[in-house]
Amino acid sequence: MNKLLPLPGRLLIPVLACCLPLAVATAAPVASARTFRTNAQPAAPITGRITDAKGEGIPGVTVLVKGTSTGVTTDVNGNFSLDAPEGAILVVSSIGYASQEVPVNGRTSVNLTLNNSDQKLDEVVVLGYVTQDRQNLTSAVSNVDIGGAKKAPAATITEAIQGRTTGVQINNSGNPGQNPSITIRGLGSINGGSAPLYVVDGLWTDNIRDLNPTDIEALTVLKDASSTSIYGSRGANGVIIITTK
Incomplete structure (x- = not known):
């Protein structure tokens, strides 16, 4: 004759059966976390x-x-x-x-x-009243290739500059004896002038039309705040520095 379990024992068996999957699911993430910590390189x-x-x-x-x-x-x-x-x-x-x-x-x-790279860092740039190595320069400065201009003869200095540096726009008025309109990096003012400051051998000038392109040794264009920091408000529209032979 089969013996029947007491009522409390019969209720305990289904409860244990329900808890078993939960115990397995809870143990799995712990094992995974343990594995991750073991594989990580300190x-x-x-x-x-x-x-x-x-x-x-x-x-x-x-x-x-x-x-x-x-x-x-x-x-x-x-x-x-x-x-x-x-x-x-x-x-x-x-x-x-x-x-x-x-x-x-x-x-x-x-x-x-470390070995030196092949970048051109030994170029010397005329900046205001001093010269500075290209590798130490952080401003927007362009050196115009005067040697390339000599290969294509130009009648005026503006013809020698045109197309040889970025951010410089040159428009000729066509009037005899009048300077061409040179704009560096666009117009800075609607009502004010847009002409840059010209510095020839350290002297400020407003007339460059009489310069002979073959007499120029170096030409540098200052385009950003570096021109204002050196030349004040006169350099607000940029500066073109010319060094003659």
Whole structure:
């Protein structure tokens, strides 16, 4: 004769059966989270020094962990320090030097020598009353290729400039003895004039029509706020600096 379980025991069996799937579902995410933490690579401190071909430290070099926003810049001696995983790749770059990608490979110290790039950074620009290297210049300045103008003979200085630099518009009035209309980067004022300031061998002038293009050694066009900072309100429409031979 079969024995019947007491009433409390019969109610307990269905309750346990319902709780079993919940227990399995709850345990699964815990296992997944545990696996993720195990596979993640911890970041370790990495130090190093970036030098040039002469062995001197390069300041301001950007050292970036590839694929992330983690990065630093070198100090005045070219030293840097950052945290990166052992399998990371460091992207090292600086203006005037060829960029390099360096695998960490578990190292805690990375020293690197950057080579000069092929960019034209040794060009000298006449800026106001001084000359400055192109690599140290951040303003909108254009050097007109006077050598190219000599290959295509021009009767006036404006013909030598036209089409040889961006942002400069030249319109000839056609009237004898009148300066052509030169506009740099568009009109700055509706009612005011748009003519730029002309500086010939350090002297301000309003007349350049008598200049012989073959007598010009260098011609520089200042287009933005750098002209105003040097020449004041007279340079608000830009400045054309001419150096004769």
